[in-house]
Amino acid sequence: MSEARAIDIIENATSAMVADAVQAALHKQGRRAIAVPGGSTPFPIFAELAKRPIQWDDVLLILGDDRLVPADHQASNHGRLANTLEATEAVVTPLQELDNPPPRFDLMWIGMGADGHIASLFPSSDPRPDGDPAIVTLTPDPLPPEAPFDRISLNLAAINNSDAIILVGKGKEKRAIFDAAMANENDLPIARLLRIPGPPVTVYWSES
Numbered sequence: 207m208s209e210a211r212a213i214d215i216i217e218n219a220t221s222a223m224v225a226d227a228v229q230a231a232l233h234k235q236g237r238r239a240i241a242v243p244g245g246s247t248p249f250p251i252f253a254e255l256a257k258r259p260i261q262w263d264d265v266l267l268i269l270g271d272d273r274l275v276p277a278d279h280q281a282s283n284h285g286r287l288a289n290t291l292e293a294t295e296a297v298v299t300p301l302q303e304l305d306n307p308p309p310r311f312d313l314m315w316i317g318m319g320a321d322g323h324i325a326s327l328f329p330s331s332d333p334r335p336d337g338d339p340a341i342v343t344l345t346p347d348p349l350p351p352e353a354p355f356d357r358i359s360l361n362l363a364a365i366n367n368s369d370a371i372i373l374v375g376k377g378k379e380k381r382a383i384f385d386a387a388m389a390n391e392n393d394l395p396i397a398r399l400l401r402i403p404g405p406p407v408t409v410y411w412s413e414s
């Protein structure tokens with residue numbers, strides 16, 4: 207039987223704590239690859255990272271998913287992240303320009319929606335660990351009202367092809383979904399990731 211994945215939950219997490227973990231992962235020599243999430247939760251952390259002395263050169267920085275809208279659209283994760291990191295040397299590589307298959311990531315940072323989606327792998331996309339290709343385009347069904355757009359996303363295997371995964375989440379509603387996924391009580395995309403063998407997952411949770 208394959209070994210269970212290690213999952214560590216850090217409660218009452220702050221932006222600084224997550225930024226510490228990201229900074230530590232980037233504090234290495236040579237080429238480093240990191241994927242980050244979009245949505246609303248990570249932006250205070252990106253703002254914190256923008257203030258830190260990080261060597262951004264030789265870092266492949268991508269969003270693990272995005273909305274298929276122009277970079278100057280208010281819903282573009284890419285545009286918003288590039289603006290937040292504008293004062294740094296960081297270059298955000300659009301997922302559309304990433305090699306397919308993508309490299310193994312030093313750090314895979316993901317978020318989670320209230321429907322259990324990770325990156326843009328919504329429940330309707332029926333993500334599978336052996337899915338192909340590694341970068342997929344899809345239309346969420348139903349379209350999430352806060353961002354009703356077609357998406358591009360890493361698939362489950364590409365997310366899992368990482369040295370470490372961190373999940374940053376907040377709020378009671380999402381926590382109930384996450385806890386049920388941990389207990390194998392749902393089959394949502396987050397549960398599908400957690401149940402396959404892979405790198406350790408560190409969960410940073412805050413109530414608000």
Ligand SMILES: O=C1O[C@H](COP(=O)(O)O)[C@@H](O)[C@H](O)[C@H]1O
Binds near residue numbers: 248273
């Ligand atoms: O649409 C998306 O939603 C999830 C969750 O976002 P949040 O606003 O609830 O933090 C995010 O992880 C994903 O990357 C994003 O494109």
